[in-house]
Amino acid sequence: MAAPAERILVLGLGNEVLTDDAIGPRLVRWLESQCPDARVDYEVAATGGLTILEMAEGYQRALFVDAIKTRGGVPGDVYWLTDESFDNALHLTSVHDISFLQAFELGRALNLQVPDKVHVVAVEIVEDLVFSNEFSPPVAARWEEIREKVTDWFREFLLA
Amino acid sequence: MKRITIDPITRLEGHGKIEIFLNDAGGVDNVYFQIPELRGFETFCEGRPVEELPQIVTKICGVCPGCHHMASGKAVDAVFGVQPTPTARKLRELFYAAHYVHSHIAHFYALAAPDFVVGPTADPAKRNVIGVIEAVGAAVGTEVLKHRRYAQEIQKLLGGHQTHVVMNLPGGVSRGLNEEERKGIEEKAKSCLEFAKFSIKIFNDVVLANKTYVDIILNGPYSLNLYSMGLVDENNLVNFYDGKVRVVDQEGKEHCKYAPNEYRDWIEERVEPWSYLKFPYLKQIGWKGFVEGPDSGVYQATPLGRLNASDGMATPLAQEEYERMYATLGGSPVHATLAMHWARLVELLYAAEHLLALSQDEEICGDDLRTPLTNTPREGVGIVEAQRGTLTHHYWTDSNGIVEKANIIVGTTNNHAAICMSLKKAAQALIKEGTPPDQGVLNMVEMAFRAYDPCFSCATHSLPGHMPLEVNFHAPDGDIVRSVRR
Numbered sequence: 001m002a003a004p005a006e007r008i009l010v011l012g013l014g015n016e017v018l019t020d021d022a023i024g025p026r027l028v029r030w031l032e033s034q035c036p037d038a039r040v041d042y043e044v045a046a047t048g049g050l051t052i053l054e055m056a057e058g059y060q061r062a063l064f065v066d067a068i069k070t071r072g073g074v075p076g077d078v079y080w081l082t083d084e085s086f087d088n089a090l091h092l093t094s095v096h097d098i099s100f101l102q103a104f105e106l107g108r109a110l111n112l113q114v115p116d117k118v119h120v121v122a123v124e125i126v127e128d129l130v131f132s133n134e135f136s137p138p139v140a141a142r143w144e145e146i147r148e149k150v151t152d153w154f155r156e157f158l159l160a
Numbered sequence: 161m162k163r164i165t166i167d168p169i170t171r172l173e174g175h176g177k178i179e180i181f182l183n184d185a186g187g188v189d190n191v192y193f194q195i196p197e198l199r200g201f202e203t204f205c206e207g208r209p210v211e212e213l214p215q216i217v218t219k220i221c222g223v224c225p226g227c228h229h230m231a232s233g234k235a236v237d238a239v240f241g242v243q244p245t246p247t248a249r250k251l252r253e254l255f256y257a258a259h260y261v262h263s264h265i266a267h268f269y270a271l272a273a274p275d276f277v278v279g280p281t282a283d284p285a286k287r288n289v290i291g292v293i294e295a296v297g298a299a300v301g302t303e304v305l306k307h308r309r310y311a312q313e314i315q316k317l318l319g320g321h322q323t324h325v326v327m328n329l330p331g332g333v334s335r336g337l338n339e340e341e342r343k344g345i346e347e348k349a350k351s352c353l354e355f356a357k358f359s360i361k362i363f364n365d366v367v368l369a370n371k372t373y374v375d376i377i378l379n380g381p382y383s384l385n386l387y388s389m390g391l392v393d394e395n396n397l398v399n400f401y402d403g404k405v406r407v408v409d410q411e412g413k414e415h416c417k418y419a420p421n422e423y424r425d426w427i428e429e430r431v432e433p434w435s436y437l438k439f440p441y442l443k444q445i446g447w448k449g450f451v452e453g454p455d456s457g458v459y460q461a462t463p464l465g466r467l468n469a470s471d472g473m474a475t476p477l478a479q480e481e482y483e484r485m486y487a488t489l490g491g492s493p494v495h496a497t498l499a500m501h502w503a504r505l506v507e508l509l510y511a512a513e514h515l516l517a518l519s520q521d522e523e524i525c526g527d528d529l530r531t532p533l534t535n536t537p538r539e540g541v542g543i544v545e546a547q548r549g550t551l552t553h554h555y556w557t558d559s560n561g562i563v564e565k566a567n568i569i570v571g572t573t574n575n576h577a578a579i580c581m582s583l584k585k586a587a588q589a590l591i592k593e594g595t596p597p598d599q600g601v602l603n604m605v606e607m608a609f610r611a612y613d614p615c616f617s618c619a620t621h622s623l624p625g626h627m628p629l630e631v632n633f634h635a636p637d638g639d640i641v642r643s644v645r646r
Contacts, residue, residue, distance in 0.1 A: 015219055016219060017204065017216065017219045018219075045323060046219060046323060047323055049266075049270070050266055050270065050305070050308060051312070051322070051323075053305070054305065054308065054309055054312060102288060102289065102290065105290055106289055106290055106293065106301065109290055109293055109294075109298065109301065110293065110298050110301045110302055110305065111298070112305075129199055130199050130200045131199070131200040131201050131203070131204035132200065132204065
């Protein structure tokens, strides 16, 4: 009997009209055009917490693509993270919703089928508080480099 | 492949801040609450066809997209001087009832319940939704997710997408319901209603049966004597989707009741140099500072504010619970901030009942989905009740319907002054002179604003998916003497 087909969720997180916050959704749309794969569902969302848990249920693997701001970070730098990178954030008290990592913890506590490990591609951004369809100049200048790097990583991820 | 470990608590910018200023004796002098605000939405809208705005505004916020979509759709109706058809209006209300069910379940179980089920002074590592599930059982957690999913599926079916809703068109909606879909919604609505009743029971068993919690709600430092605002129908019953905005004073006497296009006669917005967000207040009363009482124009537009501003609920079970709440808490209006949790559950019950009633309405599968547009567009205001407060969208266009200007007052903004005042009152009462506050005390200060269900998600899209909160303690000379991040 054949093993059930693996299902992979690739989720671009961010607001598509909020300057650099659109980096996640735009990268996921790019990956969808470059890496068609029957195992993969490409989705975008500007949400968090419980909604992400609902979206991720039923998948064996998940890759989130999101924006990040780190102190001293260089705009356009790209990080490949796993949920282990966020250990310290697992039990934060949130202001409105629970964190997505806490949401996954909840899913596991309820024996839902959620990915064992969450992979995250995070792109260092500059501006996410101003409405615009365009990236900030520093991120826009590195857009091609960003998407090529993420595509290379993503192809490795698919092979794993 | 580059791997790094990041602690986003300390590295993420754009978080909420509570600044607590201490006096010489170590007591609390003042408290400021600061959050980032998105900028440039009006400019972003300018030059676009106004009928695009209901789709664009869903991207303002990942938590309240349905609210913005509804307010925007109504504003666009007003711009074109048209009313949606009876079926279209009912479909919009059906969607919106599901939106409320979805949101209120999340707040109660993920945000409110940890304080009461796990305990307000419990270990922060346990005081979260996981701790709630450990306390009440995994079966309840499964039901929470199941009913959120039901509500989400209804929204997706009607709205075309769970967050990027494409339902509202000028004068109507983009799709109707067939009988098979209606039956599916009806079954989910029945289940949601049972779950709403169960949630009320949990509140009874866990909160109201605990004398300490009732004492905290009624006698703790969580009371503000403010005006109350909410949308009401022609019988002054709570209505999330349509009606007039009613404001009552501290005794429950009507201060005003205005139609959406009159909002600027009654609401003014104040700017403070220390905050990006504005502070709306009642124009006829005036801004007297962050003070309570009838001479201060500060108001609340919350679940409790909505119930205070109304004469009741439009569905039987919610009305029963409304009456029980006010009988228990001493009559309307109630000024106990933590009673918002109970009010939110009354609204959950109403939303579920309304959802079921609409799913059984004989007109809901009609095919009269749009009213033809015949008027020249110009200006329009749309108001709905977002879960977090009264939401106003106001658009101006040229005669071709191209947007010249937009103005939005979002739900949480209405409550900005009230949140600041609640925090200050709680901090002054709970933080004792000469005793550094522990985690439990800090959480009880946070409870003062968590009750409002403030929505800052528009600033939280960056990792880790929610907005951290920072509490800074300032000595009398302004230096930060202690900083706590969550």
